[in-house]
Amino acid sequence: MGRTALVVGGARGIGLATAHELIKDGHRVAVTYRDSKPPTDIVSVQCDVRNTASVDAAFAHVEREIGAVEIVVVAAGVTRDKLLMRMGEEDFTDVLDTNLTAAFRAAKRASRAMLRARWGRLVFISSAVAMRGEAGQANYAASKAGLVGLARSLTRELGSRSITANVVAPGYTETDMTASLTEEQREHMRSQIPLGRAAQPEEIAAAVSYLASDKAAYVSGAIIPVDGGAGMGH
Numbered sequence: 001m002g003r004t005a006l007v008v009g010g011a012r013g014i015g016l017a018t019a020h021e022l023i024k025d026g027h028r029v030a031v032t033y034r035d036s037k038p039p040t041d042i043v044s045v046q047c048d049v050r051n052t053a054s055v056d057a058a059f060a061h062v063e064r065e066i067g068a069v070e071i072v073v074v075a076a077g078v079t080r081d082k083l084l085m086r087m088g089e090e091d092f093t094d095v096l097d098t099n100l101t102a103a104f105r106a107a108k109r110a111s112r113a114m115l116r117a118r119w120g121r122l123v124f125i126s127s128a129v130a131m132r133g134e135a136g137q138a139n140y141a142a143s144k145a146g147l148v149g150l151a152r153s154l155t156r157e158l159g160s161r162s163i164t165a166n167v168v169a170p171g172y173t174e175t176d177m178t179a180s181l182t183e184e185q186r187e188h189m190r191s192q193i194p195l196g197r198a199a200q201p202e203e204i205a206a207a208v209s210y211l212a213s214d215k216a217a218y219v220s221g222a223i224i225p226v227d228g229g230a231g232m233g234h
Contacts, residue, residue, distance in 0.1 A: 001026075002025070002027040002028055003027050003028070003070040003071055004027070004028045004029075004067040004068060004069050004070050004071070005019075005022045005028065005029045005030070005069070005071035005073065005212065006030050006031070006058075006059070006069045006071070006072050006073070006106075006110070007019045007022070007029065007030070007031045007075055008031075008032050008047070008049060008058075008072065008073065008074045008075060008076050008102070008103075008106050009031075009032060009034075009049065009074065009076025009077065010030075010031025010032060010033070010038060010042070010044075010075060011032075011033035011034075011036050011037065011044070012036060012038070012175070013075075013175035013176055013201055014075050014125060014170065014173060014175060014201045014204045014205065015031065015073070015075035015076070015125075016031070016038055016039075016201070017200075017201035017204065017205040018073055018075060018201075018204070018205040018209075019031050019042055020042075021202065021205035021206065021208065021209045022205075022208075022209065023042070024209075025209055025212070025213065027212075028043075028066040028067060029042060029043065029066075030042070030043040030044065030045060030062045030065065030066060031044050031045075032044070032045055032047035032049070032058050032076075033045075033047070034046065034047065034048060034049070034076075043062070043065055043066060045057075045058045045061045045062060046058075049076045049098060049102035049105065049106070050097050050101075050102060052105050055102070055105045055106060055109055059109045059110070063113075068113035068117065069110050069113060069114075070113070070114065070117065070119060070120055070121065071120070071121040071123075071212045072106055072107065072120075072121070072122050072123070073123045073125070073208055073212070074102065074103040074106050074107075074122075074124050074147075075125040076098060076099070076102055077099050077125065079095065079137070079140050080094060080095050080139060081136045081137055081140065082136060083135065084138055087138065092138070092142075095139040095140055095143050096139065096142065096143045096146070098143075099140070099144060099147075100142075100143040100146040100147060103124050103147055103150060104150060107122050107150070107154060107165070110122065111158065111163070114158070114161070114163050115161055115163070118161045118162050118163075119161075119162045120158070120163035120164070121163075121164055121211065121212045121216075122151065122154060122163065122166070123165075123166055123167075123168060123208050123211050123212060124150065124151055124165070124166070124167050124168070125147075125167075125168055125170065125204070125208075126144040126145070126147045126148065126167045126168065126169045126170075126223070127140070127141075127144040127169055127170060127171075128171040128172075128225060128227040128230050128231040128234075129141045129144060130144035130145040130147070130148065130169060131145070131169065131223075131225075131234030132230070132234055144169075147167055148167050148223060150165075151165040151166055151167045151221060152165070155220040155221035156221075159220055162217070164216065164217070164219060165220060165221065166211045166216075166219060166220060166221070166224065167224065168207045168208055168211065168223075168224045168226060169223055169224065169225045169226065169227065169231065170199060170204045170226050170227060171193060171199060171225070171226065171227025171228055171230045172189040172190070172193060172198045172199065172227075172228075172230070173198055173199040173200070173201060173203075173204060174198045174201070175201060178198070186198075192230055193227070193228040193230045194228060194229035194230070194232075195229055196228075197228065199226060199228060204226050207224050207226050211224065
């Protein structure tokens with residue numbers, strides 16, 4: 001039997017590909033979105049991940065529609081790239097709130113039902129940049145690195161109830177977020193990848209599918225890199 005899954009930030013890109021993959025796996029899937037509504041073939045609910053009440057309302061909606069959430073994938077993310085000397089405090093805190101604190105909000109809300117059920121899967125979408133760092137992305141790298149500490153702490157807190165918490169760290173992936181890059185920027189990024197190409201969102205989703213499955217019952221606190229080898233050594 002499939003389980004109930006919620007993809008936070010699942011309207012496009014990696015989040016949407018993950019939602020489709022989980023549906024293929026036989027799960028009941030819902031996604032949250034902020035502005036751009038996802039395809040109508042997926043249960044969706046508008047949610048501002050920066051607001052605790054909005055996150056709580058989104059979970060309540062999903063619980064009414066398809067059941068208590070057993071699998072949570074947090075794929076919401078933004079960038080505000082600037083060099084340190086030009087980065088305002090708001091640029092830093094806004095990215096951390098969306099990319100990291102939102103994951104805390106979702107995990108805390110999801111843990112209620114997971115603890116009662118003595119089963120759960122938490123998967124956080126991080127980035128290869130979290131391990132390597134990148135000039136102009138101090139805020140983004142810090143927020144994505146924070147997901148590792150979050151997942152590993154939750155593993156220690158919740159593991160005795162068969163709740164796992166893991167991180168998937170994609171490298172350069174063909175999404176709407178990277179579509180705005182210049183060809184020169186794309187070539188620079190490809191040159192740092194041993195496999196010599198960008199990932200497709202479906203390749204990231206495949207790793208999430210595994211971590212959400214019963215096959216990964218003994219995997220927790222792990223970082224799964226899906227980056228073509230770009231992050232080797234980290």
